[in-house]
Amino acid sequence: MLEKVRLHNFKSHKSTEFNFDSSRLYALVGKNSSGKTSVLQALHYLSRLASSPLKNIFQYERSPQFLTTIGEKDMFVTASGFWGYTNRQNWEASYSWRQQNTNSWNPTVSWKIDRNEGSLKGWEASLSQSAHPIPISLRHTVHLKLVASNLAKATYSDEVTPRVEFDGSGLAPTLDFLRDEAPDKFQELQEMLKRVVPGVREVGIRRAKVAVNRQRSIEVNGKFISYEETQEMTGQEVVLDMNTGERIPAHAISEGTMLTLGLLAVLMNPTQPNLVLLDDVEQGLHPKAQRELMTVFKEIIQINKNLQIIFSTHSPYIVDELVPSQVYILNNTNSGFTISKRLDEHPDVEWAKQTLTTGEFWDAEGEDWVVAGEVSG
Ligand SMILES: Nc1ncnc2c1ncn2[C@@H]1O[C@H](COP(=O)(O)OP(=O)(O)OP(=O)(O)O)[C@@H](O)[C@H]1O
Numbered sequence: 001m002l003e004k005v006r007l008h009n010f011k012s013h014k015s016t017e018f019n020f021d022s023s024r025l026y027a028l029v030g031k032n033s034s035g036k037t038s039v040l041q042a043l044h045y046l047s048r049l050a051s052s053p054l055k056n057i058f059q060y061e062r063s064p065q066f067l068t069t070i071g072e073k074d075m076f077v078t079a080s081g082f083w084g085y086t087n088r089q090n091w092e093a094s095y096s097w098r099q100q101n102t103n104s105w106n107p108t109v110s111w112k113i114d115r116n117e118g119s120l121k122g123w124e125a126s127l128s129q130s131a132h133p134i135p136i137s138l139r140h141t142v143h144l145k146l147v148a149s150n151l152a153k154a155t156y157s158d159e160v161t162p163r164v165e166f167d168g169s170g171l172a173p174t175l176d177f178l179r180d181e182a183p184d185k186f187q188e189l190q191e192m193l194k195r196v197v198p199g200v201r202e203v204g205i206r207r208a209k210v211a212v213n214r215q216r217s218i219e220v221n222g223k224f225i226s227y228e229e230t231q232e233m234t235g236q237e238v239v240l241d242m243n244t245g246e247r248i249p250a251h252a253i254s255e256g257t258m259l260t261l262g263l264l265a266v267l268m269n270p271t272q273p274n275l276v277l278l279d280d281v282e283q284g285l286h287p288k289a290q291r292e293l294m295t296v297f298k299e300i301i302q303i304n305k306n307l308q309i310i311f312s313t314h315s316p317y318i319v320d321e322l323v324p325s326q327v328y329i330l331n332n333t334n335s336g337f338t339i340s341k342r343l344d345e346h347p348d349v350e351w352a353k354q355t356l357t358t359g360e361f362w363d364a365e366g367e368d369w370v371v372a373g374e375v376s377g
């Protein structure tokens with residue numbers, strides 16, 4: 001469970017801190033380019049470090065310079081939290097790097113579990129070498145920016161447990177797996193989808209032809225030459241029974257319906273994630289559907305005690321379903337760097353709670369109060 005995240009010189013975040021309460025559902029709001037997606041990215045990288053070395057995530061020396069605030073020579077991302085409600089273990093995990101000279105960056109991964117500390121240097125380092133609570137807290141993280149057209153695509157998967165990818169591909173095999181392995185969860189997912197998009201009757205999956213690109217190689221005079229071959233395979237696609245007709249293929253289904261179905265497939269998966277990072281959560285959804293989606297999120301969080309959801313949004317309807325302590329307002333200083341405050345840090349919050357909805361409060365106050373009095377820099 002995440003409790004605190006600190007970003008230092010990570011893109012537009014010179015020094016930002018987020019403290020998460022026990023509600024396990026949090027929104028990041030703020031103008032375009034205020035640094036919301038960057039927060040999700042920083043956490044996504046940290047979670048990937050739970051199973052992969054730095055070099056797989058940052059590709060040696062290529063990305064540090066893009067992720068570090070331009071002109072700065074060091075960067076760190078630190079998260080702390082705990083695992084276990086009865087046998088609570090506190091942990092802290094971070095990745096950092098420092099520039100040696102123009103092309104050389106020195107990376108470090110470090111961690112603390114209760115009182116034991118550890119760190120590893122170099123691009124081979126990862127958090128998977130740290131003890132129990134850190135990998136288990138971070139490994140089951142999902143980061144999504146779903147694209148409706150990818151969700152709708154017919155897909156072939158030879159994975160034992162297929163899953164929805166960052167961009168939404170892989171939905172049909174994931175749903176098929178869910179229907180076979182956890183029919184009760186599939187049923188629940190269907191009921192939740194119907195609440196957000198009332199026109200839906202039933203979710204189906206059918207077989208479909210899919211063109212799959214495969215890498216092949218042949219040996220010519222002792223040398224291996226690789227080439228790509230397109231093969232037609234039998235995959236799967238989503239079909240929905242709607243109130244307007246049956247077995248409507250996914251590509252003809254509305255975007256908001258597909259996006260909601262994608263989110264629910266991730267959240268209701270038998271290997272449930274612990275941390276879900278969602279970029280632009282309301283995309284394609286009608287205000288009523290946005291509110292219903294939040295209600296569904298709250299229910300899913302109640303069922304899964306280890307789940308936290310952090311999302312970015314531009315929608316006051318989404319924010320309306322939260323209380324001020326769940327909303328993080330991001331804004332830029334004059335020089336463009338990110339400052340963040342929780343909406344409950346606003347001086348008028350007690351008055352607002354009795355008078356306005358959370359979305360109205362945000363709408364009325366905007367983001368300028370977050371940087372008021374800040375010396376730019
Ligand atoms: N290396 C860097 N150094 C300084 N600033 C950077 C660096 N990389 C990116 N940025 C800034 O961070 C911004 C990216 O912010 P981000 O994508 O997190 O915004 P966002 O709040 O998600 O915006 P939107 O609502 O438009 O999606 C860029 O627009 C750029 O100004």
Ligand SMILES: [Mg+2]
Nearest residue numbers: 036037279312
């Ligand atoms: Mg963004």
